[in-house]
Amino acid sequence: MYQNLIAFFATFFMMEFVAWFTHKFVMHGFLWILHKDHHQTEPGIFEKNDAFFLIFAVPSMILIMLGSMNGIDIRMFIGFGIAAYGLAYFLVHDIFIHQRIGLFKRSNNVYLRAIRKAHKVHHKYLNKEHGECFGMLLVPFKYFLEAKKSGNLMDR
Numbered sequence: 001m002y003q004n005l006i007a008f009f010a011t012f013f014m015m016e017f018v019a020w021f022t023h024k025f026v027m028h029g030f031l032w033i034l035h036k037d038h039h040q041t042e043p044g045i046f047e048k049n050d051a052f053f054l055i056f057a058v059p060s061m062i063l064i065m066l067g068s069m070n071g072i073d074i075r076m077f078i079g080f081g082i083a084a085y086g087l088a089y090f091l092v093h094d095i096f097i098h099q100r101i102g103l104f105k106r107s108n109n110v111y112l113r114a115i116r117k118a119h120k121v122h123h124k125y126l127n128k129e130h131g132e133c134f135g136m137l138l139v140p141f142k143y144f145l146e147a148k149k150s151g152n153l154m155d156r
Contacts, residue, residue, distance in 0.1 A: 004077040011081025012088075016137050019089065023134040027052065032128040039126050045100065056086055093119075093136055113147035114139050 027035035027049075038049035060082035067076025094100045096112065097119045107113060118139035125131045133139060 004072075004074060007074045007077040008081045008084070011078045012085050015082060015085035016135060019085070020135045020138075022052075022055075024131070028128040028131055028134075036128070039123060053086070056082060060086065089136060110144060110147045113150070114143040117143045117146055 034048045034051050037047045060079045063075045063079030063082065065079075067073045067079060092115065096104045096107075097116055107116075115136070118133040118135075121143075122131060122133040133143075
């Protein structure tokens, strides 16, 4: 049982690095055609960039299915780890950072403000070259310092 929990949490943690690598070298590389509309705002709620959901969801679903078909083995928990990261990505990136649904407008949480700042820095580049801050949950420490220094949002 513990190995399944370890597999779940290890997968969730490793997905940050998979997402970073995919964002830097795939989204800002040969699949820029799908990611471009995320950096260059176009009308509508959906983006071509949303196709990356499937790129991560399909392996997750396959692993969950294979793991459940074989007596609930470790593959199922790896699949759940990928799915949990996908949910975290949706909540943090699409809902909190980009306000695609309009919830969570402000936060006094230093971590959340650091994430938002790092992502804002990433989006200052409208083309695929010269990007920075490709991660989502792990951001450079300097953004934590900036968020802490900027103080309480509710006092403004």
